[in-house]
Amino acid sequence: MTEPLREVHKAVYRPVREGNALEDTVARLVQTIRLGVVAPGESLPPERELATLYAVSRDTVREAIKELADTGYLVRRRGRYGGTFVADPLPRPAEPIVVDAIELDDVLGLRRVLEAGAAHAAAGRTLPPEVREELWARFEAAGSAGPDEYRRADTLLHLTIAELSGIPSLVALAAENRARVNAWLDTFPLLPRNIEHSNAQHEQIVTAILAGRADAAAAAVLDHLAGSEALLRGFLA
Structure with missing residues (x-):
């Protein structure tokens, strides 16, 4: 490997399906967070770069980021050192999960x-x-x-x-x-x-x-x- 977890980065930042672009973009961002590819407190790649990696529009990326910001997984900051950051700490489920x-x-x-x-x-x-x-x-x-x-x-x-x-x-x-x-x-x-x-x-x-x-x-x-x-x-x- 020429850099750590190169193939993992390829896996989470690959193009999404055209028919469900928003949902797949949200899911891919959640996967990135869950795997720790971007740690709590660290920033995601810029919107333009994410749009290129996922092969979607910047509007789709913005909407996906907004969805995850509204649920507490991401934090958006403005200014010179702004960007989209993974929440630290991440939100935890309010109720226990029962899995089939x-x-x-x-x-x-x-x-x-x-x-x-x-x-x-x-x-x-x-x-x-x-x-x-x-x-x-x-x-x-x-x-x-x-x-x-x-x-x-x-x-x-x-x-x-x-x-x-x-x-x-x-x-x-x-x-x-x-x-x-x-x-x-x-x-x-x-x-x-x-x-x-x-x-x-x-x-x-x-x-x-x-x-x-x-x-x-x-x-x-x-x-x-x-x-x-x-x-x-x-x-x-």
Whole structure:
């Protein structure tokens, strides 16, 4: 990779469908926020650039931004240092979310296939030194993140592994899937002991990838996902 999460940026900033331009633009911006591609307090690309990336009019971009500003996800600022910024903190749902069991099974089942497959593929590749260092840095960032930053650091680690698979279409699917999972995870609090356990599992995943142990990397991912899956089913189902 020539820059961090290059394929993830391509996935979230790709052209939207013509028939549902506004809705798809809103959804793509939400995905960008949920994945932490733009962190709370950071600015989105300028409207003109977003319009080009999404292949829509600037009016559509403005309307999508207004929708998300009205719901508290974005903040617009004027002046020399103005622009559109991700809200900090992000709004949380006023009421608990109940997710249909069929939808939950579908999203979590796809996550297992995508993320275990990505780790297996990444471990089977010869990774250059700078990429290996980036992966380890993502692991360390998740391990040292505080409660407010942990979800984003965890997501970026998982998406980095997806990029290391070398399969761009898998990255796009993983990003979309992860955004849906994060929307659910954000509805309940982080559990300190669960974070500690997750970080230990992250180390198993990353070391297996760096050692080229494909089967061990995939197995470690499935072990890791089982923990968050149990929490999701407990809180949502």
